[in-house]
Structures are given as structure tokens and as C-alpha cells.
Amino acid sequence: MYSPKFTITNKVLRNISTIEAAREVIRHAPLLPFYEKKFQNEALVRSVHYGTHIEGNELNLSQAEKVVMGQNILARERDIQEVINYRKVMDLIGELQIENSKFQIDDEFIKKLHKMTVNKILPEETSGVYRKSQVVIKNSITGEVAFRPPEPQGVPFQINDLVAFINSTNFDDIHPILKSGVVHYELVRIHPFVDGNGRVARALSTLILFTESYDIRKFFSLEEYFDTDASRYYQGLQSVETNNGDLTEWLTYFTEGLSIELAKIKEKVEHVSTDVKIKEKLGGKPILLSDRQLQIIEYIQKTGYLENKAFKSIFPMISEDSVLLDLKELVGAGIIKKQGVTKGAKYVMVK
Numbered sequence: 001m002y003s004p005k006f007t008i009t010n011k012v013l014r015n016i017s018t019i020e021a022a023r024e025v026i027r028h029a030p031l032l033p034f035y036e037k038k039f040q041n042e043a044l045v046r047s048v049h050y051g052t053h054i055e056g057n058e059l060n061l062s063q064a065e066k067v068v069m070g071q072n073i074l075a076r077e078r079d080i081q082e083v084i085n086y087r088k089v090m091d092l093i094g095e096l097q098i099e100n101s102k103f104q105i106d107d108e109f110i111k112k113l114h115k116m117t118v119n120k121i122l123p124e125e126t127s128g129v130y131r132k133s134q135v136v137i138k139n140s141i142t143g144e145v146a147f148r149p150p151e152p153q154g155v156p157f158q159i160n161d162l163v164a165f166i167n168s169t170n171f172d173d174i175h176p177i178l179k180s181g182v183v184h185y186e187l188v189r190i191h192p193f194v195d196g197n198g199r200v201a202r203a204l205s206t207l208i209l210f211t212e213s214y215d216i217r218k219f220f221s222l223e224e225y226f227d228t229d230a231s232r233y234y235q236g237l238q239s240v241e242t243n244n245g246d247l248t249e250w251l252t253y254f255t256e257g258l259s260i261e262l263a264k265i266k267e268k269v270e271h272v273s274t275d276v277k278i279k280e281k282l283g284g285k286p287i288l289l290s291d292r293q294l295q296i297i298e299y300i301q302k303t304g305y306l307e308n309k310a311f312k313s314i315f316p317m318i319s320e321d322s323v324l325l326d327l328k329e330l331v332g333a334g335i336i337k338k339q340g341v342t343k344g345a346k347y348v349m350v351k
Contacts, residue, residue, distance in 0.1 A: 001168065002161040004182045006247040015255035016177060022262035023216050029269045035294075039219045039268070044068065046221035047090055047206075052082045054227040055198055059083060081120050086199060089116050093207045094218065103211065105166050105204070107159050110192070113203055117196045130155045131194045146238060149191035158190045166208070176212035180205040181254035185247060188237055202226070219265045225257035292318070293326050297349075300336060305346040 031039075049057075049064035059067070059079045066073050067083040092113075096103050115128030130152070137147040150158055166183060174182070184205035191197050202223060209215065226233040236253035243249060292315065299314055300306050306314075311323045327347055330336045339346045 001170075002158075002165040002186065003170070004165075004174075004186070004247055005245055006178070006182075006251050008178075009248060009252065011252050012178075012248070012255055015252070015259040016175060018259040019177060019255065019262055022259070022266040023214070025266050026216050026219060026262065026269050031269065036217070039265070040217070043219050043221045044087070044090055046224045048083055048086045049223075050221065050227035051199055051202055051223035052079075052086055054223065054230050054233070057082050078121060085117050085119050085121070086203075088119075089113060089199070089203050090206075092116065093203060093210060096207065096211070105207070106163055107156070110159065110163075110187075110200065110204065113200050114193050114196055117199045117203070118193075122195055126194050130159070130192050133194075135191060135194065137191070146234070147189075147241065149189065155190060155192045159192055162186050162190065176209060176214050177255055177258060178251055179212065180208045180214075181251045182247060183208055184254065185237060185240060185250050189240070216262065216265070219269070220258070220261050222257055222261060225261055290326065292323070293330055296323075296326060296330065296347075297335065300347060300349055305339075305348045307346055308343050 045061070045065045045068050048068055049059065049061050052064070053059070057064075057079045059073075059075055063073050063075060064083050067080055068087050073080065111128040111130075118127050132152050134151055135149060136145045137149070162183070166179075184201050187201040187204055188197060193200070206222070210218075232253070236250045239249040239253075240247050295314065296306060299310075306327075308320070311318075311320055315323055327336070327338075331338055331347075334350055336347050337350050339348060
């Protein structure tokens with residue numbers, strides 16, 4: 001059975017500690033439903049865009065977002081289809097986490113992920129089918145062979161070894177973040193399909209995080225980190241072969257990426273999260289507010305207070321009476337309070 005070789009260095013430990021601290025803040029931050037959905041949608045778009053862009057997709061972030069949201073755009077058909085496919089893959093991963101906690105990854109599931117990833121892009125005979133020929137990975141700049149995956153006849157056996165490792169008790173002894181990184185690398189190394197291996201590897205490693213309670217409210221996207229410096233991503237993967245099969249350098253890079261991403265999400269969540277006391281006052285129930293009321297709360301959290309004279313700059317097309325009605329409802333809900341009277345009044349968050 002496959003057994004990964006790596007060392008848990010001080011750098012890896014520091015990265016995991018940063019991840020754990022950010023995870024706790026993000027998991028327990030009381031958020032309005034509007035922001036919960038907003039952050040999830042943003043993470044989905046970033047995962048789909050950067051996860052395909054790193055492999056040559058030419059759509060920009062705005063175009064990818066429109067495709068993800070089901071809108072039509074003018075672009076190369078293959079690029080659009082890649083984004084549609086990866087969106088469906090990410091949806092599947094989310095559904096599996098919610099609906100089937102006992103779900104086990106096997107080789108048929110890996111083939112299914114690939115089939116979804118390359119739908120309408122590769123011919124049917126190569127979709128969800130292990131490659132039958134040898135391939136080499138070349139440096140796109142120099143043209144030199146950067147990596148030579150296993151011979152095709154060895155692919156099914158090595159995938160079975162990886163699946164056995166994922167479902168073994170030994171796998172449970174490894175920290176979920178390290179598990180995710182190990183599986184990511186190993187699938188890329190085996191390179192079981194003629195194309196789409198990177199997307200399948202990234203999706204599979206994300207699924208492992210999700211099923212190990214590291215979904216972190218589905219606010220994060222590792223793909224953006226990988227694509228920001230793609231050469232470093234590929235260097236990290238290649239470091240394992242350079243270091244005689246030792247994954248330490250790759251896992252250092254991988255954990256660093258998640259720590260950076262979650263630190264950014266933590267800051268964003270802290271910026272817009274509502275006071276815990278508000279949640280307690282409402283018995284932990286979802287707060288159903290209008291988009292305008294959410295903007296009011298965000299403004300007060302940014303500046304500390306809201307005065308009547310700021311209404312026009314925030315809502316130039318909305319009457320003062322309408323804004324005052326929104327404020328009255330927020331005061332009534334115990335979310336904000338009014339200080340002072342008439343035009344000089346200030347609205348602040350309830351402490």
C-alpha cells in the first residue's frame with residue numbers, strides 16, 4: 001500500500017497552527033445569511049476560474065463568474081465548457097459532503113470526477129478512462145521534459161494503492177490538511193488520464209478537506225493561490241521527485257497556501273461579522289434583512305456610526321424616508337441603536 005514520506009517541520013507546524021486559528025474564527029463568526037452566501041459564491045467562482053486558468057483557460061475572472069452564474073458570454077467554446085464542467089465538479093463535492101458522510105472514495109469515483117471535468121472536451125473513449133499510452137510533462141517555456149509519469153499499465157495498480165491508502169486507518173493518523181496535500185500530489189504524479197489530471201487532483205484534495213470537517217464554511221479557494229504563481233506550484237510538485245520521493249517541500253508549500261488563504265478570509269469575516277450578542281438576542285436564528293439594511297450594517301461596522309447626512313452618499317437613489325424606515329426596523333430588532341435626536345442623530349451597533 002502507498003505510504004507517503006515526509007517530515008513535519010517547524011514551517012509546516014506554523015502553517016497548520018495559522019490554519020487552525022483562522023478556521024476557528026471563521027467557523028464561529030456570526031454572519032448574516034447574505035454574507036454567508038456571498039462568501040461561498042465568491043469562493044466557488046475563484047475555485048472554478050483559477051482552477052481552469054492555471055491550465056490555460058483564457059477566460060478572465062469576470063467572464064468565468066458569468067458562466068458560473070449561468071449567463072451567456074462570447075468566448076472560445078472549450079474555455080466556457082471547462083468552467084461549466086468544473087462548476088459541476090465543485091457542486092458534486094459539496095453535495096457529497098452534505099448528503100453522505102460515509103461516502104468512500106474509490107477508483108470509479110475518480111473516473112467519474114474526470115468524466116465530469118472533461119465532458120464535451122475530450123472524446124468519450126478517453127473520458128473517465130485511464131490513459132493507454134505513455135505521456136511526458138514538459139516545461140512550457142524551455143520545452144524540456146519536466147516529469148515522466150508511470151507507464152500506463154501501472155496506472156490502475158497505483159490508483160488502487162492510493163485509494164487503499166485514503167480509506168485505511170493509517171490515513172486517519174495524518175492531519176486532514178496533510179492528507180489533502182499528499183493525495184493532491186500523488187494523483188498528479190500518477191497522471192492517470194490523458195488530460196485534466198490537475199483539475200481532478202485539486203478537486204479530490206478539496207473533497208478530502210470537506211469530508212474531514214475542513215470545509216471552513218466553503219469560503220476558501222486554494223486554486224487562486226496555485227494560479228497566482230503557477231511556476232512555484234509546479235516547482236512544488238516537482239520537488240518530490242527531486243527529493244527522492246520526500247513530500248516535505250511540497251507540503252510546506254501546500255500548507256502555506258491554505259494558511260495565506262484562510263488568513264485573508266478570517267480578516268474579511270471579522271470585518272463583516274455581526275456582534276455575537278446580536279445573534280444571542282435573536283436566539284441564534286437567521287437574520288432576514290434587506291440588501292439595503294445589510295449595507296447599513298456594513299457601513300456602521302466600517303465607520304463606527306451612521307448619520308442622516310451620509311444617506312445620500314450611500315443610497316443616492318433612495319429617499320430619506322425609506323432609509324429611516326430601514327433604520328427603524330434595525331433598531332427594533334436590537335441590532336443598532338439611535339443616539340441623539342433629529343438630524344444630528346447617530347446610529348451605532350448595539351454593544
